[in-house]
Amino acid sequence: MANKEFKVPPVAFPSAGNPAAPAPNLQQRRVPNPPFQPNSGIPFMSFDIGSAAASTSSGPIYSGPAVGGGGANFDDEEPLLDELGIHPEQIWSKIRSVLNPFRVNHSVHKDSDLSGPILLYMSLCLFQLLAGKIQFGVILGWIVVSSIFLYVVFNMLAGRTGNLDLHTCTSVVGYCMLPVVIFSALSLFLPVDGVIRLSVAAVFVLWATKASTGLVVSLADGGDEHRGLIAYASFLIYTLFSLLVIF
Numbered sequence: 001m002a003n004k005e006f007k008v009p010p011v012a013f014p015s016a017g018n019p020a021a022p023a024p025n026l027q028q029r030r031v032p033n034p035p036f037q038p039n040s041g042i043p044f045m046s047f048d049i050g051s052a053a054a055s056t057s058s059g060p061i062y063s064g065p066a067v068g069g070g071g072a073n074f075d076d077e078e079p080l081l082d083e084l085g086i087h088p089e090q091i092w093s094k095i096r097s098v099l100n101p102f103r104v105n106h107s108v109h110k111d112s113d114l115s116g117p118i119l120l121y122m123s124l125c126l127f128q129l130l131a132g133k134i135q136f137g138v139i140l141g142w143i144v145v146s147s148i149f150l151y152v153v154f155n156m157l158a159g160r161t162g163n164l165d166l167h168t169c170t171s172v173v174g175y176c177m178l179p180v181v182i183f184s185a186l187s188l189f190l191p192v193d194g195v196i197r198l199s200v201a202a203v204f205v206l207w208a209t210k211a212s213t214g215l216v217v218s219l220a221d222g223g224d225e226h227r228g229l230i231a232y233a234s235f236l237i238y239t240l241f242s243l244l245v246i247f
Contacts, residue, residue, distance in 0.1 A: 106218035117174020
């Protein structure tokens, strides 16, 4: 049997004496580039974490408002309703004065306001809404027109002696709307057609007219001699609102 000879390629080893000599079949390793070093000459690009931590730990960034003698004390502040000009005790006293049309306390109405009239206006709109009538804009517009109408009528009658301003007139018309509001609440339980509904409406209209006339004559000068005409203007105003409730 003949021996077979295998040809083995020669293996080249790097020389031990010259380690820097490149190997023929070895891939050269790339030396990684050093990380980016910011230029210390540019102030906004210097990131020194150690100095930042030291400056942060030296003191708090925000210490909050100092509470002491110069700070605001919320206990001394007025209630929110007083700041808005809403006084529930004053509103209730004015409403109670209208409940008795024969003895209206006009002294509480000298300080006029619109908070009570707005409350009565919203109550009237609510009862009308329960009756299936959406009349928010109509009632508000009629209140404004009625206040201007009574203001013009009185000042034309009183002449130069009349001192009834529009704000007071709007307050009086609004507070004397209480009988109409009560009639609107009662109308939910009254028959739609009939003499009973008209009779009840007439009683509440006379009630509102009596209260409004007494307040206007008491709050303004020169109204005693024109009481009848003022009562007639008030009667027209509250008859108009009662017609909204009836129909």
